[in-house]
Amino acid sequence: MEINIISRETIKPSSQTPHHLKTLKLSLFDQLAPRTYNPLVLFYSVSTNDPLELLNKINQLKNSLSETLTSFYPLAGRENDDQISLDCNDEGALYLEARVNHDMLEFLKPAPKLELLNKLLPCQPYTIIPNPTLVPQVAIQVNFFKCGGIAIGMCFLHTLLDGISMFAFLSSWSATSCKSSNENPSPEFATASTLFPPQDVSDTNIRSYVAKMFKENEQIPTRRFVFDAQAIESLKAMAKCESVPTLAVMKF
Template sequence: MEITITSRETIKPSLPTPPTKTFFKLSLFDQLQLVTYLPMVLFYPNKQGFPEPSHMCAQLKKSLSETLTIFYPVAGRRKDHTFITCNDEGALYLEAKVNRNMVEFLTPPKLKFINKLLPCEPNIIHSNREVLPQVVIQVNIFKCGGIAIGTCNLHTLLDGCSGSLFQTTWAAICRGSREKVPCPDFTSASSIFPPITNHLSLHDHFDHINEHFSNILKKCTTRRFVFSTASINSLRAQAKDDDQDDESSKSPTRYEALAAFIWKHVILACKIETEDSTRPTVAVHVVDMRRRMGEPFSRNTIGNMLWPVMVFCETVNADTDVRYLVGIARENFGKLSRELFLRVNSDPKILGGNQCVDLPHGTETRNPIPLVLTSWCGLNFSDLDFGLGKPLWVGVRGGDQENLPNVAVIMETDKGMEAWLTMEMQHMVNLEKDVEFLRLALLNPSVSNIE
């Protein structure tokens, strides 16, 4: 498959940012993020009434310019640890031609090529010293006339929820639905969790972490597992704890059940590779803080309102009950509170303490097997309509190089749920050898493994 970049330009805001908004203050949690891009590709097949690609590209650029006026920090550049300079440098915008029809790419989805539809490499951790655009976009025009919009949002400002709000706004303006444009909240995050300005040692620590990961590239592979609604319901039924009296505690959420199921079998695959059944494991659940904090935070709050919940398990083997893994995860989720978050406001140093990292002493010396799990459910990426209808499919990432392997992204689909796993190559090989668990462990054997 050949993809040829045909144009490259910078899209600036349609109106200049007022001098009173020249500097946008980051939050503490923005400062903690690794400098990497969150990727996504939205596929819109050609159909009756589909606009000419040239007209659609012009509309995408015009509406992006108007969106950057509303999301003025996104058009700026981060120049230090605490601020984005809102200088209207804009977003990087590329157009490309693909020498295949979209149906050829999607039947089945060619994950090893999906990064070519993105405007930059998403699997790289950049240095804090790099001056990077907040948003980079690549509009891919397939031979059939179908369009795939690849976006990369810089994680130092836009987490999944913030990125969804930005893209929802862009799509609404593009299709002419300005009345549905949400109003972003740019102030709550940094006012409640102001950036660290006087702890140089912490800044040095963050720089060291970014530079450490930026120099580590591991051979990885990405696989997509599709779980039908019936399979998810079977998992939830298996994960119920019938010993609990509280009725609400008996029904795990779709995410809880699927995350525990994935955690168990990924760890089994890793242990086969290392031939070490004694290694403990840590599941890191990336939790959106907005709903847990309540006012003034809402879905419209811009910034990285994320909290890593670390769940330790001494032993995972073939006999480990998914109900147990759901239970210990819920126990750790239950420790999250508004009061804990607000303590970070007064003492950022507790982020590395036992209150926030609740792991047994000496865990790091035992080389635990990690797995990071994050949910994009409820972010409505599959509803993004730029005037082309809803996307046929939403892709995430692929390729064979990764700074941070052992990551699972869980998304909703109209058929159920998808889990994207990026693993070290040898671990994924074993996971695929053990892929029969996806068929045997469920009452309804309708889970498929798609490359």
Template sequence: MEINITSIETIKPSSPTSSKHKTYKLCLFDVFQLNTYFPLIIFYQKINGMEAFSNVSTKLKNSLSEALTIFYPLGGRRSDIFSIDCNDEGAIYMEASINMEMKEFLSPPKLELINKLLPCEPNKTQPYNEVLPQLLVQVNLFKCGGIAIGLCNLHTILDAHSCSIFLKTWSSICNGSRDKICEPNLSIASSFFPPRNTIGVRSGVLKMNDGVEIEIKCSMRRFLFDNKSINEMKETSKNEGIIKPTSYKVVSSFICKHMIVACMKEFCDESKKQVVNLHVVDIRRRMGENVLQNSIGNLIWPALVVYDNVNKNTNTSDMVKILEEEIGNVNEELFLKVKDDPRFLWSDECAELMLEGMDKNSISFVFTSWGNMRFKEIDFGWGKPLWIAQRGGTKEATPNTVVLMETYEGIEAWVTMAENYLNDLENNKEFLKFAFLNPNIIFNHSIV
């Protein structure tokens, strides 16, 4: 596949940011984030009678400019560890042409090439002293007229929930549905959780990374868990006494078990039989306050789950029970402690939650869900997305990572591991009983 970058420009906010908003205060959890870009690629198929690409791109740029006025920190640059200078420098906007039909690219998806649709390398940790744009966009035009919008969002102020609010606003402006603009709350996160000097925080998962992580060679696979498979796993969990097992809990527990089994080569030493799962939890849903609903910021917390002696005979429902209990501990009471007690992050209680002193020989997995973010409803004026993608490539700073994304048919799991472990995962018959390997895009949608 050849990709030709046809234009690069800077899109500035349509109106200057007012003096009272020139400095955007980060929240506590923004301070803990690595300086990396997280990716998202939205595919749209060609619609008969669609305007010429130049007209489409003009609409995208004009509406992006208006959206940056509403989300004014995205047009700024980080000035120090606690704030962003909302100086209206703008977002980077690129256009690219691809000498391939979208159908050829997506049947099945060419994950090894998918990062070419992004405006920069995703998930690579950048030096903190480098001044970076908060948002980069690359609009890709396939030979058939299909479009893929690739975004790289700096993790400084945007988590997946914040990104969905921004995309909802941008697309609503673009398609003329201004009554559906999702107004962000840009002050509540730092008001609830003001930034603090993190020097001396008890070591553990919350310890801020001081350097650039080393990327290692990994591969990615995507597995589809359709609604039938998910409901079957839920029923099994119910039979084991779990009242309301969620799709996330049953799917992530099932995947975790088989990732551990695939990594059994690492467990030849008894000291390596312990596995730590980090589940990224949305604070908004746990606080029980509607005021945080449209809040912008990295309002996420790591729920840590420890598993011992998991093997191919382990009952997945037992893992669901453990996960349910540990995630249940990440609740409003915990976040009120973080909010009201400036010393909490230095406390023994927090150190215990963050597994301070955990054996360095333990193997860790990271799970996060981009479900219920409504990415699949983002309509810029030519219909809902054909498919939502994450990233590909062969390098990753955080291996053993799983991102769960919603599809029209169920849940799609993007699994990043060392190649040999992924091969073991794919050869596991029990795993493939529920998961479909490299399915064609979406069953209900034809590809252009």
């Protein structure tokens, strides 16, 4: 499988984080979260064969990411050595672009190999990070397939982002990129540490147990569930109500 990285850069927030928000206390649950990357890959079919139009879309993707990081400013920061706080220093998110010498269909067939999908990611998922103070909270790899399709592979450090908060970030990024009139979420980051204050967890059995779950070379079973477009629309209709509106999937 030939995948070549063609560019690497850091995307910083479009505006600097205010001085009074530079340090964010972690909650107890943030402290206990395993220092691993949670992965996500979004596939997009061919939308244009015009190189200039594609370049404009990529620039739009990067610019909107920069704007989104201004609202989600902790995701552009780095963990502090004290293990109880985050330095919101605007260092930014890692952004890669890669050429894939294969058609996208090879990654979407009924039983794709997991190691192939992992190649679309900017970092190794579900592996304990030995020094989380040196790595970005968010890393993104935009993959260009031979057929013209695109896959956006993303890794989110589990310190701050779980599934729900990751979806909120993606919804905001999508709305910003598409200049959607839908209201963007206004994230609030300080409440969690107020409700669940950070503690000294260096010697806790819980953190040791969590770390053991992500040992190197550990065999972790995976399952794949396939939903077609009709099934997804049915699930959306079942879940939607006045208090829970249907949220859009990230668009490109």
